Amino acid sequence: QKEVEQDPGPLSVPEGAIVSLNCTYSNSAFQYFMWYRQYSRKGPELLMYTYSSGNKEDGRFTAQVDKSSKYISLFIRDSQPSDSATYLCAMSHISGYSTLTFGKGTMLLVSP
Amino acid sequence: DTAVSQTPKYLVTQMGNDKSIKCEQNLGHDTMYWYKQDSKKFLKIMFSYNNKELIINETVPNRFSPKSPDKAHLNLHINSLELGDSAVYFCASSHAPEGPGTEAFFGQGTRLTVV
Numbered sequence: 001q002k003e004v005e006q007d008p009g010p011l012s013v014p015e016g017a018i019v020s021l022n023c024t025y026s027n028s029a030f031q032y033f034m035w036y037r038q039y040s041r042k043g044p045e046l047l048m049y050t051y052s053s054g055n056k057e058d059g060r061f062t063a064q065v066d067k068s069s070k071y072i073s074l075f076i077r078d079s080q081p082s083d084s085a086t087y088l089c090a091m092s093h094i095s096g097y098s099t100l101t102f103g104k105g106t107m108l109l110v111s112p
Numbered sequence: 113d114t115a116v117s118q119t120p121k122y123l124v125t126q127m128g129n130d131k132s133i134k135c136e137q138n139l140g141h142d143t144m145y146w147y148k149q150d151s152k153k154f155l156k157i158m159f160s161y162n163n164k165e166l167i168i169n170e171t172v173p174n175r176f177s178p179k180s181p182d183k184a185h186l187n188l189h190i191n192s193l194e195l196g197d198s199a200v201y202f203c204a205s206s207h208a209p210e211g212p213g214t215e216a217f218f219g220q221g222t223r224l225t226v227v
Contacts, residue, residue, distance in 0.1 A: 008153075034215050043116075043202055043218035044155070086153065099145060099157040099168055100216055 003027050006089055006103030015112050019076040023089035023103045026070065030091040030101070033065050035074045038086045038105065047087075048074065079110045115139050116219040118203045124225045125193055132189045133222045135203030143167075144186040145204040145216060146178060155202070161186055193226045200224070 006023045013019055021035075032051055036044035048063040050056045050072075056063045064073040072091075076083055086107045090100040116137045125131050137144060146158040160168035164180040175191045186203060200223050204216040 032215075036218075041221075041223075043204075043220045046215050046217065049215045088155065099160050101157075102155040104152065104154050 003101050004089065004091065004103040007106055008104055010107040010109050012109045012111065013079055015079060015081060015110055017079050017110070019079050019083070019108060019110075021074045021076075021087050021089075021106050021108070023072050024070055025072075025091060025101075027093075027101075028067075028070065029093045032092045033063070033072050034090045034092075034100070035061075035063055036088045036090060036102075038088060040085075044088055076108075079108075081110050081112050084108055084110050114219075116203055116205055116217050118201075118219040118222050120222060121220060122223050122225075124227065127193055127195060127226055129193050130189070130191045131193060131224070132187055133201055133203075133224075134185070134187045135219060136185050137203075137205040137217070138184065139205055139217060141205035141207050141217075142183055143206050143208060144180065144183070145206075146186065146188050147202040147204060147218075149200040149202060149221070151199070158201075159186075159188075190224075193224075195226050198224055198226045 004025045035048045037047050038044045050063045050065050053065050053067045060077045062075040086105040088105040089103040118135045143162045145160045149155045158172050159178045161180045163183050177189045180186045200221045202221045203219040206216045
């Protein structure tokens, strides 16, 4: 079992839809959770960063962490064509030198 | 004002050659990284440096040698390039290698093609 699982998609939705992107993980040592957005031929850019279980909202984006289920989600409200990109979840350990472990990314396509 | 910049953006070279990729960050971060993104878009850590010291070296062939002349720069030198080295290489930086602040900021990537 991979440490971080993420459905690669593509996920196609019409403009204005609510999008739900998800990752599951197996390592309970992961305590920090991030979502990155990557446009084609660009570097990943940080969207959301969470530490504790629960919800964190930033504009149209909401990140949700359920540590008991080892499940994290990113919700995008009122999706726009400009949201079309690959979304990568990433996570890191609480102690020691730690780097990010990424999911494989979900490609999102928002059609006008 | 690019925060993390890499050069070159594209690199096409023949098998067996030696090449270098340069990275610079102007964010004042202490930690820098090299990640490799393969053809399936899977992003995986290669190296991590904190204040010019190597702290993480994942299972990477020793043909790959990172060098950090100062904490704002982390270069990647690759010897005897192989076809399987073709990928996009991303440089990244963060405030600290652990705990809050581990969120990394990425460069635009270097697309390496070995022919």
